[in-house]
Amino acid sequence: MQRTQFAGLACSIARTLDVIGEPWSPLILRDVFVGMTRFDQIQQDLGISRKVLAQRLKWLVESGILERREYSARPPRHEYVLTAKGLELCDLLLVMVRWGDRWTAGAAGPPVLYRHHACGQIGEPELSCTRCHQPMRASDVDVLPGPGQSPQAIGA
Amino acid sequence: MQRTQFAGLACSIARTLDVIGEPWSPLILRDVFVGMTRFDQIQQDLGISRKVLAQRLKWLVESGILERREYSARPPRHEYVLTAKGLELCDLLLVMVRWGDRWTAGAAGPPVLYRHHACGQIGEPELSCTRCHQPMRASDVDVLPGPGQSPQAIGA
DNA sequence: CGAATAGGTTCCCTTAAGAAACTTACTGAG
DNA sequence: CTCAGTAAGTTTCTTAAGGGAACCTATTCG
Numbered sequence: 001m002q003r004t005q006f007a008g009l010a011c012s013i014a015r016t017l018d019v020i021g022e023p024w025s026p027l028i029l030r031d032v033f034v035g036m037t038r039f040d041q042i043q044q045d046l047g048i049s050r051k052v053l054a055q056r057l058k059w060l061v062e063s064g065i066l067e068r069r070e071y072s073a074r075p076p077r078h079e080y081v082l083t084a085k086g087l088e089l090c091d092l093l094l095v096m097v098r099w100g101d102r103w104t105a106g107a108a109g110p111p112v113l114y115r116h117h118a119c120g121q122i123g124e125p126e127l128s129c130t131r132c133h134q135p136m137r138a139s140d141v142d143v144l145p146g147p148g149q150s151p152q153a154i155g156a
Numbered sequence: 157m158q159r160t161q162f163a164g165l166a167c168s169i170a171r172t173l174d175v176i177g178e179p180w181s182p183l184i185l186r187d188v189f190v191g192m193t194r195f196d197q198i199q200q201d202l203g204i205s206r207k208v209l210a211q212r213l214k215w216l217v218e219s220g221i222l223e224r225r226e227y228s229a230r231p232p233r234h235e236y237v238l239t240a241k242g243l244e245l246c247d248l249l250l251v252m253v254r255w256g257d258r259w260t261a262g263a264a265g266p267p268v269l270y271r272h273h274a275c276g277q278i279g280e281p282e283l284s285c286t287r288c289h290q291p292m293r294a295s296d297v298d299v300l301p302g303p304g305q306s307p308q309a310i311g312a
Numbered sequence: 313c314g315a316a317t318a319g320g321t322t323c324c325c326t327t328a329a330g331a332a333a334c335t336t337a338c339t340g341a342g
Numbered sequence: 343c344t345c346a347g348t349a350a351g352t353t354t355c356t357t358a359a360g361g362g363a364a365c366c367t368a369t370t371c372g
Contacts, residue, residue, distance in 0.1 A: 001329040012256025021179035075369040090294030100168025109303035119288035132275035138246030147265035157360040231338035
């Protein structure tokens, strides 16, 4: 398969997908987020092919999402930890979880819960406007061209 | 390539990825969201192969994200429109855009802007807690097992 | 010494993505 | 009436990415 590269598009969705658009990457990110930071741990948890996992980790490190860190010099052992950039990307996971919980979780209920540090309660994340703090969902916005728009592009 | 199916995992991220985890789908969703609802429109905008676009649209319709609607009987013509489930999925796009703007947009600035209906201003979406309404980012939560957790699973 | 462990790499096979041509069912121009 | 055009796909062929299993390297443990 030849995969089209998105990085050149004047579209922040495409540029984000260029980093984690391939199906395994968000799951790898999730594993690192919840503390599974080592190669074999992630490989066994996800059942991903070792070859593909090695490729993805390399790409995520190159993209500045993860950092490969030595946790033992003899024998040489490494683990993967989130950078600031990578941690912010995990916000995307929260929103994915929310949608998945609402539309695909079924009768058993959500597989995991999130306890919010600020209030100590189990809460759900919701999108709100940084200006007026009211809910700001996709259904609550109009799309307008911005400064980084290329001449004939229309997308986001 | 044989692609592993994620649908069986007790993980809302995996189940969400099963619907839109493949790289083109979020871009197709974006196009429909901003009003590009017809096959040739989307194909030309994205430069996606017609074969792959047909496959993706079929899957998104089967998954309840899009609805295939006839807008002309003679000649028979169809367009794709968002369902409620699909529109909620677009929240994910807003978060992707936000991350892409912050980390990949560069000097030109964001390619598009969002005007919030509630306040009429250009604003950015932010994640907040439905309980206490304080910011609720990935860095602000602890992960706990929920009711839908399968026995040995660890993920989200 | 031999086995185990962590973190990969290499090999081969299958299958999905890409590109371009083709199909179907109409409409409208000449 | 014929011919070009349009929308929405489908088909065919090639290329390359994903999957699985085996292999490799360095080191520690029994």
